[in-house]
Amino acid sequence: MLAPALETIKISECFGLRRLPTLVGREPGVNKPAVEMEDDVWDKLEWDGLAAGHNPGLFEPPVHSRYYRRRHLGGTVLR
Numbered sequence: 001m002l003a004p005a006l007e008t009i010k011i012s013e014c015f016g017l018r019r020l021p022t023l024v025g026r027e028p029g030v031n032k033p034a035v036e037m038e039d040d041v042w043d044k045l046e047w048d049g050l051a052a053g054h055n056p057g058l059f060e061p062p063v064h065s066r067y068y069r070r071r072h073l074g075g076t077v078l079r
Contacts, residue, residue, distance in 0.1 A: 003033075009059075011037040018046050024053035035062040 003021035011017060014037075023033070035042070042062045048054040 006033045007031070009033055009035045009037070011035075011041065013038075015041060017041055018044070019054070020045060020059065022048070022052065022054045023058050026053070026058075032058060032060045034060045036064075037062050039064065 001021045002024055004023060004025035004027075006021060006023065009020060017037075020035075039062065042056075045056070047056060050057070
């Protein structure tokens with residue numbers, strides 16, 4: 001998928017995501033797209049490289065999603 005005019009990406013609870021859109025054709029001087037997603041999703045993304053317009057350096061560093069999944073203690077309150 002090509003997205004040369006992309007400004008913001010907000011992704012929540014999409015733990016199977018493997019790729020972000022390619023930024024081929026983006027005009028020079030345009031701000032990098034802002035990314036809001038969980039760190040573990042960002043760390044698992046696959047990249048094609050800078051020459052293909054698909055590199056983590058082409059995006060703003062990810063901001064933690066406001067809806068980040070919290071770890072809860074296992075167990076139940078039902079008896």
